[in-house]
Amino acid sequence: MSSVLRYEYTVETEDLAKNYVMGPITVKALDGVSVKIRRGEYLSIMGPSGSGKTTFFNMIGGLDRPTRGKVYIDEVDIAKLDAYELAWLRARKIGYIFQTFNLIPVLTALENVSLPMIFAGVGRDERLQRAKDLLERVGLGERLDHKPAELSGGQQQRVAIARALANNPVIVLADEPTGNLDLHTGLDIITLLKNLNSEKGVTIITATHDLKMIDVSDRIFWIRDGKLERIETRKEVSVRPVER
Amino acid sequence: MAFSIESIRRRFTRAVITIVSIVLGIAFLSALLTISRIVIALSGPAAGAQALPSYQLWMAVIALLVCAVGIVNSMLMSVTERYKEIGTIKTLGAEDFHILELFLIEGGIMGVIGGVIGGIIGWGVAFAIYAFQAQSPLVSSIVTQAALGSVDLIGYSILLSVILSLLSSMVPAYMASKLNPVEALRYEV
Numbered sequence: 001m002s003s004v005l006r007y008e009y010t011v012e013t014e015d016l017a018k019n020y021v022m023g024p025i026t027v028k029a030l031d032g033v034s035v036k037i038r039r040g041e042y043l044s045i046m047g048p049s050g051s052g053k054t055t056f057f058n059m060i061g062g063l064d065r066p067t068r069g070k071v072y073i074d075e076v077d078i079a080k081l082d083a084y085e086l087a088w089l090r091a092r093k094i095g096y097i098f099q100t101f102n103l104i105p106v107l108t109a110l111e112n113v114s115l116p117m118i119f120a121g122v123g124r125d126e127r128l129q130r131a132k133d134l135l136e137r138v139g140l141g142e143r144l145d146h147k148p149a150e151l152s153g154g155q156q157q158r159v160a161i162a163r164a165l166a167n168n169p170v171i172v173l174a175d176e177p178t179g180n181l182d183l184h185t186g187l188d189i190i191t192l193l194k195n196l197n198s199e200k201g202v203t204i205i206t207a208t209h210d211l212k213m214i215d216v217s218d219r220i221f222w223i224r225d226g227k228l229e230r231i232e233t234r235k236e237v238s239v240r241p242v243e244r
Numbered sequence: 245m246a247f248s249i250e251s252i253r254r255r256f257t258r259a260v261i262t263i264v265s266i267v268l269g270i271a272f273l274s275a276l277l278t279i280s281r282i283v284i285a286l287s288g289p290a291a292g293a294q295a296l297p298s299y300q301l302w303m304a305v306i307a308l309l310v311c312a313v314g315i316v317n318s319m320l321m322s323v324t325e326r327y328k329e330i331g332t333i334k335t336l337g338a339e340d341f342h343i344l345e346l347f348l349i350e351g352g353i354m355g356v357i358g359g360v361i362g363g364i365i366g367w368g369v370a371f372a373i374y375a376f377q378a379q380s381p382l383v384s385s386i387v388t389q390a391a392l393g394s395v396d397l398i399g400y401s402i403l404l405s406v407i408l409s410l411l412s413s414m415v416p417a418y419m420a421s422k423l424n425p426v427e428a429l430r431y432e433v
Contacts, residue, residue, distance in 0.1 A: 061335070063425050088337070089337075105254070119337040167337075
């Protein structure tokens with residue numbers, strides 16, 4: 001799947017906005033964001049908490065409907081999809097990585113990784129083989145039958161990464177993937193994500209406060225108060241002193 | 245499937261309590277029906293009409309309703325407890341149908357276990373009561389024959405138990421399947 005570049009842009013948004021109505025107050029979580037994300041890009045969305053990063057993620061992941069604007073995944077307007085097609089999209093085109101790992105506690109690492117393949121209708125044998133290969137790829141070949149509680153935070157996040165890649169998605173959305181990890185483990189996870197990005201050509205979009213992420217990102221989107229403040233390439237960031 | 249079984253194992257105590265309530269309801273019903281068969285056998289078909297007084301049947305129905313409410317309660321707890329899990333698997337691409345299936349299998353398994361144990365216990369208790377009371381070998385053999393002829397009631401009890409469990413799991417399972425993934429993910433237990 002690496003050489004097939006059918007669509008130039010994997011994700012496109014147009015004037016994307018989301019309002020949350022809380023009693024008399026309307027909160028503009030996202031206010032007119034237009035971006036184009038190329039296939040195979042490694043992208044970081046940076047911004048303070050509450051700036052709209054997660055809302056942005058929920059929109060492009062097809063989890064939530066925008067108040068205004070459009071989202072295109074591989075040139076398909078996802079507002080036109082029904083619930084069944086959205087589930088299809090989430091299962092096959094998008095992989096998710098959460099800050100809190102969100103592995104299913106009652107299932108083993110292997111079962112956790114095969115779970116998305118069940119939803120995509122992959123047969124049992126292929127499921128187990130692929131899950132095994134993926135866990136080996138993230139360095140957990142020895143831990144297939146461990147439950148999440150028996151794994152460290154970094155290992156759990158590796159399982160989650162393997163799970164996100166289970167159905168060969170075109171996009172991996174990682175919401176603060178290093179937020180619950182120490183510096184060293186966080187760096188390992190970032191390196192792993194970057195390697196997978198170059199190997200498989202999968203587009204990786206991370207929302208993060210983690211400045212270590214800048215080193216591997218092709219571009220950085222800075223979001224503040226629901227608006228896209230600026231877009232920078234890695235070079236542009238490194239010549240300018242980083243603000244916090 | 246494996247998911248549901250593991251979920252029951254993890255929440256073993258609650259599953260046991262739910263199953264016990266199913267067992268009690270089903271055992272009560274199974275005992276009443278078996279007793280009525282034995283009474284008919286002992287007193288001849290003429291007395292059949294009074295063999296199972298309607299108030300007894302009502303008691304059985306109420307016992308079953310109580311155990312249905314118990315299952316609903318237990319499944320609702322199971323759903324609330326797993327908001328985040330449901331949000332996660334919906335994010336990973338599960339359709340509503342998958343989540344419905346998950347909880348119905350869980351309810352169904354509890355129904356089968358409760359039905360088998362309850363049906364056998366109820367039948368056994370009814371048999372034992374009359375077998376011990378039997379004064380003569382003739383009565384004793386009639387009772388044994390009637391009881392053995394009522395083994396089918398265990399089958400009906402299991403069937404009823406499964407139907408009841410599935411019906412009671414329906415509402416919680418439906419609620420779970422309709423959860424909005426964004427809200428479910430944000431939910432902290």
